[in-house]
Amino acid sequence: MSQLWLAGQGLTQAEKSIDYPRPDRLVQGNPQRETYSLYEHPNMDCGIWHCEVGCWNIQFADNKQEFFQVIEGVVRIHDQAAGTYIEVSAGNAGIIPPGFAGSFEVVEAVKKYYVIVEA
Template sequence: MSQATPAVIRFDPAPAAAPEIDHPRPERREVGDPERRTWVLYDNAAEGLATGIWECDPGQWKIEFGPREHEYFIVLDGLCRVHDAAGRVESFGPGQAVFLPPNFKGSFEVVERMRKHFVIVER
């Protein structure tokens, strides 16, 4: 969804529009086949910026960021763990913010159904 830049973007708890629904690709799945729901509130490919609300059921899958991809998110509900390629694991719950840098490789694990606000930048 591409749009002109509005003055304000609301991150309402329950967006009126239906979410985009997907699942991790089979080759990336490590535990389960969780449903992921995404409400993209702003997406501008020319700026390399997307933001919105994301929910996910429990499961775990491999993630691999490109050399220009950054993500910042804040957990609203639930619990997740980020596993890096060296085997370190960090847990994040409500109110905690996370930044994943370019070239990050590891796994994303949803322990308890979670919801987050996210900002993805590709520059």
């Protein structure tokens, strides 16, 4: 697993949590998702996330946004309103803005750093 260093405290540790997309949001497959939440603070959570190939619908609240950087794999984020998508592969980063509605597609098993901010 990749690591996350916290200034003044050293290397962070986290237990793996496993979940699956809600059945009413599934578009393709039923991918297992592994989350390692490595740092939590009011209004912010960050860590490392792994996911198998699959696709599900997402709807971000108006006060929620996510920055992520793909370490391994490929994801597509489909914009419901525009009918387009962005593709983010290893070494690249993306942002899911507040209020975004669409789908999250894992094209190749993915591992990413994530930072979720809720204000």
